[in-house]
Amino acid sequence: MNVPNSLTLLRIILIPVFVVVIGISIPYGDLMAAIIFIVAALTDSLDGYLARKYKQVTKLGIILDPLADKLLITAALICLVELGRLSGWIAIVILGREFAVSGLRAVKAEEGIVIPASKLGKLKTISQVLAVILIILENVVTPFKGVGMWAMYIAVVITVVSGVDYFYKFKVAS
Numbered sequence: 001m002n003v004p005n006s007l008t009l010l011r012i013i014l015i016p017v018f019v020v021v022i023g024i025s026i027p028y029g030d031l032m033a034a035i036i037f038i039v040a041a042l043t044d045s046l047d048g049y050l051a052r053k054y055k056q057v058t059k060l061g062i063i064l065d066p067l068a069d070k071l072l073i074t075a076a077l078i079c080l081v082e083l084g085r086l087s088g089w090i091a092i093v094i095l096g097r098e099f100a101v102s103g104l105r106a107v108k109a110e111e112g113i114v115i116p117a118s119k120l121g122k123l124k125t126i127s128q129v130l131a132v133i134l135i136i137l138e139n140v141v142t143p144f145k146g147v148g149m150w151a152m153y154i155a156v157v158i159t160v161v162s163g164v165d166y167f168y169k170f171k172v173a174s
Contacts, residue, residue, distance in 0.1 A: 004051035005061050007043040011068045014040040015075050022079050022136065034136045040072050041129045069125060070098050076132045085135055086152065093156055094128065097163040104170045115169055120162035127155035 001009075014036055022033035047065060051057045074095060080086035105115050135148030 002051075002056045002058065002061075003054075004047040004056050005058060005064065007047035007050070008061060008064045008068050011040045011043045011047075011072060012064070014043075015068075015071055018072075019075050019079055022076075022083070030136050030139045034133055034140070037072075037076060037129075037133060037136065041133075044069055044072075044125070066102075070102070073098070073125075073128055073132070080132070080135055085138075085148075090152060090156055094159050097159050101163055101166045104166055108170060115166065118162065118165060118169075120158070120165050124155070124158045124162040127151070127158045131155040 018033055018036045018040065021029055021036055026032075044065070047061070051061055077086065077091040077094060081088050081091050101121075108115050131148060131151035131154070133148075134144055134151045138144045138146070138148045
């Protein structure tokens with residue numbers, strides 16, 4: 001197993017650790033959860049960079065990397081809803097977009113057409129990760145109070161716009 005795929009697996013392994021840490025009430029739990037989430041999110045950028053730089057792109061990585069990304073964001077959103085820090089509708093919109101775009105990509109892949117991640121898709125991921133981190137840190141760093149939700153609203157808009165962009169690409173690619 002190469003380093004990029006190992007980093008992707010590390011991201012997947014960190015997800016249940018994150019869920020446990022954010023879900024239990026321990027001193028500095030939110031700070032620890034934020035750090036775990038940040039490390040997991042950083043592996044996403046690093047694994048892709050290393051895979052491309054060292055020409056280690058594999059079929060396993062192509063499948064696992066986006067799955068790991070979706071699992072991380074899904075786990076974070078569900079935890080935040082469970083903890084009462086995020087409205088359920090936000091999680092539904094974001095997760096609905098993820099399912100829809102994944103479905104579109106799967107259909108096109110069957111036809112031999114790859115719909116790659118777009119700049120909007122990457123911006124969507126960055127905005128979601130930043131919003132999740134800010135919401136988690138609202139209980140740790142006082143100046144972040146309320147900033148996390150505004151960041152999440154922005155992330156929702158970017159998520160919807162990028163979803164529409166993928167649907168447009170799907171229609172054009174048909």
